[in-house]
Amino acid sequence: xxxxxxxxxxxxxxxxxxxxxxxxxxxxxxxxxxxxxxxxxxxxxxxxxxxxxxxxxxxxxxxxxxxxxxxxxxxxxxxxxxxxxxxxxxxxxxxxxxxxxxxxxxxxxxxxxxxxxxxxxxxxxxxxxxxxxxxxxxxxxxxxxxxxxxxxxxxxxxxxxxxxxxxxxxxxxxxxxxxxxxxxxxxxxxxxxxxxxxxxxxxxxxxxxxxxxxxxxxxxxxxxxxxxxxxxxxxxxxxxxxxxxxxxxxxxxxxxxxxxxxxxxxxxxxxxxxxxxxxxxxxxxxxxxxxxxxxxxxxxxxxxxxxxxxxxxxxxxxxxxxxxxxxxxxxxxxxxxxxxxxxxxxxxxxxxxxxxxxxxxxxxxxxxxxxxxxxxxxxxxxxxxxxxxxxxxxxxxxxxxxxxxxxxxxxxxxxxxxxxxxxxxxxxxxxxxxxxxxxxxxxxxxxxxxxxxxxxxxxxxxxxxxxxxxxxxx
Numbered sequence: 001x002x003x004x005x006x007x008x009x010x011x012x013x014x015x016x017x018x019x020x021x022x023x024x025x026x027x028x029x030x031x032x033x034x035x036x037x038x039x040x041x042x043x044x045x046x047x048x049x050x051x052x053x054x055x056x057x058x059x060x061x062x063x064x065x066x067x068x069x070x071x072x073x074x075x076x077x078x079x080x081x082x083x084x085x086x087x088x089x090x091x092x093x094x095x096x097x098x099x100x101x102x103x104x105x106x107x108x109x110x111x112x113x114x115x116x117x118x119x120x121x122x123x124x125x126x127x128x129x130x131x132x133x134x135x136x137x138x139x140x141x142x143x144x145x146x147x148x149x150x151x152x153x154x155x156x157x158x159x160x161x162x163x164x165x166x167x168x169x170x171x172x173x174x175x176x177x178x179x180x181x182x183x184x185x186x187x188x189x190x191x192x193x194x195x196x197x198x199x200x201x202x203x204x205x206x207x208x209x210x211x212x213x214x215x216x217x218x219x220x221x222x223x224x225x226x227x228x229x230x231x232x233x234x235x236x237x238x239x240x241x242x243x244x245x246x247x248x249x250x251x252x253x254x255x256x257x258x259x260x261x262x263x264x265x266x267x268x269x270x271x272x273x274x275x276x277x278x279x280x281x282x283x284x285x286x287x288x289x290x291x292x293x294x295x296x297x298x299x300x301x302x303x304x305x306x307x308x309x310x311x312x313x314x315x316x317x318x319x320x321x322x323x324x325x326x327x328x329x330x331x332x333x334x335x336x337x338x339x340x341x342x343x344x345x346x347x348x349x350x351x352x353x354x355x356x357x358x359x360x361x362x363x364x365x366x367x368x369x370x371x372x373x374x375x376x377x378x379x380x381x382x383x384x385x386x387x388x389x390x391x392x393x394x395x396x397x398x399x400x401x402x403x404x405x406x407x408x409x410x411x412x413x414x415x416x417x418x419x420x421x422x423x424x425x426x427x428x429x430x431x432x433x434x435x436x437x438x439x440x441x442x443x444x445x446x447x448x449x450x451x452x453x454x455x456x457x458x459x460x461x462x463x464x465x466x467x468x469x470x471x472x473x474x
């Protein structure tokens with residue numbers, strides 16, 4: 001039998017004789033929602049006053065998932081939500097909303113909600129958290145360690161008031177830590193923060209995005225907590241693996257996470273579901289997709305293979321071809337960006353990547369080419385065997401002009417797919433026909449002006465010239 005109240009979340013698990021899985025139903029059946037949102041993007045909705053300045057209606061578009069905390073659900077109705085403080089602090093309408101999936105500490109399972117009467121007084125509700133729709137429970141841990149934060153089975157939210165963590169920070173519990181851990185557990189890989197002001201003031205008209213007063217003591221406590229969280233996130237960021245967190249809050253006190261404009265975050269998050277839903281013909285059996293015949297080949301693929309054979313022939317006949325390092329002067333540009341992973345497209349004999357590894361040994365880098373065996377990844381630029389949002393920097397040194405005109409946009413789409421939000425593309429491009437010919441044919445199918453290429457690269461952000469290189473990033 002379960003007792004009605006338990007001192008810690010882990011006490012609930014021991015009393016029920018259950019293993020330490022992450023989530024539980026109101027009936028204390030263990031479930032797993034790990035990677036439920038695999039490789040997707042989420043907006044973490046915090047409660048800073050700047051939240052009220054965003055056009056939050058943009059978050060209601062298809063493809064966009066939001067994760068709220070505390071009473072931020074009074075400002076925006078989220079897809080998912082969590083808290084760590086007692087449930088009576090949070091508006092009962094949010095608790096009762098079946099459209100919000102609520103992830104709640106096990107310790108709160110048997111605690112009552114509160115209701116606010118029309119005269120402003122509060123009373124205990126007849127309902128417990130366990131009675132609410134769409135609610136799941138998680139066990140909390142009480143010792144913050146950046147090395148185990150993303151792997152321990154319980155959800156960490158900081159340390160008890162009198163305990164010091166491995167960073168020397170005393171106490172410092174926060175729902176934001178729990179939310180970030182749950183987001184990672186659910187499989188999200190790109191996180192955009194809204195309302196992460198990370199600063200309070202006794203002189204501010206409002207310290208939250210909703211009506212809520214704060215005493216001077218509470219304001220001082222919160223500001224100390226923000227400082228501690230900033231340090232913790234700086235350490236956690238070093239341990240992110242295929243996981244990216246960006247702060248969309250202008251003038252935020254949170255400095256350890258990079259800034260990303262809200263408008264671009266919306267555009268990034270909605271891309272996969274942005275096309276119109278044309279329903280005509282979907283129910284018609286006559287419109288079933290026809291299987292491609294084995295003896296038929298896409299004309300564009302035939303042309304690509306024709307081009308590839310030129311480079312295969314050149315590679316075998318001329319050992320110098322493909323070895324020119326057109327990116328030698330771009331090493332410093334890359335170094336300033338402090339990337340973790342760099343992809344070089346059309347790398348030829350991979351000389352630039354070899355130089356990058358020598359100059360910046362802490363940076364991972366791979367060269368991609370469809371004809372040269374020296375490439376780390378042998379593949380065409382329009383079909384890269386790489387995960388979404390994996391590269392901080394993509395380079396293309398004198399390679400884009402080698403694309404067929406009909407595949408330029410497809411390659412740029414592929415670059416956009418693998419480039420992280422806020423990532424950078426660096427390219428050098430030849431704007432004239434090639435001097436080298438193979439069987440009478442040149443090697444630059446797409447000869448266009450610099451202005452034409454700049455207009456193409458503008459999809460990645462404002463295009464700027466750095467020496468002979470074109471660079472674009474958000």
